[in-house]
Amino acid sequence: MIEFGRAANPARDEPLRVGNGAGYLASPQQPNGAGVLVLHAWWGLNDSFRRIADDLAAEGYTALAPDCYGDGDPAQTIEDAQAKVDDMDMVNAEQVLLGAFDHLARLVPGRIGTVGFSLGSNLGLWLARKRPDRLAANVLYYGAGEGAEGRAPVLGHFATDVKWEERAFVEQMEKELRDSGRDVTFHWYEDADHWFAERLRDEYDPNVAALAWQRTLDFLGRHLLG
Numbered sequence: 723m724i725e726f727g728r729a730a731n732p733a734r735d736e737p738l739r740v741g742n743g744a745g746y747l748a749s750p751q752q753p754n755g756a757g758v759l760v761l762h763a764w765w766g767l768n769d770s771f772r773r774i775a776d777d778l779a780a781e782g783y784t785a786l787a788p789d790c791y792g793d794g795d796p797a798q799t800i801e802d803a804q805a806k807v808d809d810m811d812m813v814n815a816e817q818v819l820l821g822a823f824d825h826l827a828r829l830v831p832g833r834i835g836t837v838g839f840s841l842g843s844n845l846g847l848w849l850a851r852k853r854p855d856r857l858a859a860n861v862l863y864y865g866a867g868e869g870a871e872g873r874a875p876v877l878g879h880f881a882t883d884v885k886w887e888e889r890a891f892v893e894q895m896e897k898e899l900r901d902s903g904r905d906v907t908f909h910w911y912e913d914a915d916h917w918f919a920e921r922l923r924d925e926y927d928p929n930v931a932a933l934a935w936q937r938t939l940d941f942l943g944r945h946l947l948g
Contacts, residue, residue: 723744725742743818744789750784756783758836759787759835761838763839766797770922790818790842791810833945843865846862854873859942863934864881866887876899876904878892879919879937881916882913
């Protein structure tokens, strides 16, 4: 784990919290000059998301996965994860996320993207509004949020299981993104469950995850390296 300075959200009249942000940094052996923020789901920063960062580093990206809760204690159960979200300190999360972006921007000379999972997808769309000049790609894994104010192209991966993300809500978000002029591509995966890309979950589907991952790499290559 590494530490980095926080950054204030100018939309809030809140001072910087005490202490640094923390995250997992995966550095490539042969950097391609671009960076990716890996934004965890509601569990927190567990090994699934560290491995995603490692996978990105293997492709040449400098990948930083911040701990947006700041507690270093990932949830193991749905009930514990729900409690984390219910108690989430959004000012802290915003300052950590902005600080992580700024830290990564100092490490790489090129463009930066986000790969977010569920809760992290929403945070990635939020970040696109706050750092529009350098953030060049948003990848969403089974998560939605408000993102029409951003400019970065968006790739979405969604499961047809609707227990956690209603399809109508996702389709409305897709329409709003398109109407705002953003480049948007959404994929729906039949018979896949929420969390299909997370290796620690019973819902993990290696075949669906592999297809979504290849599409993610193609997308990042076009928008961060092209």
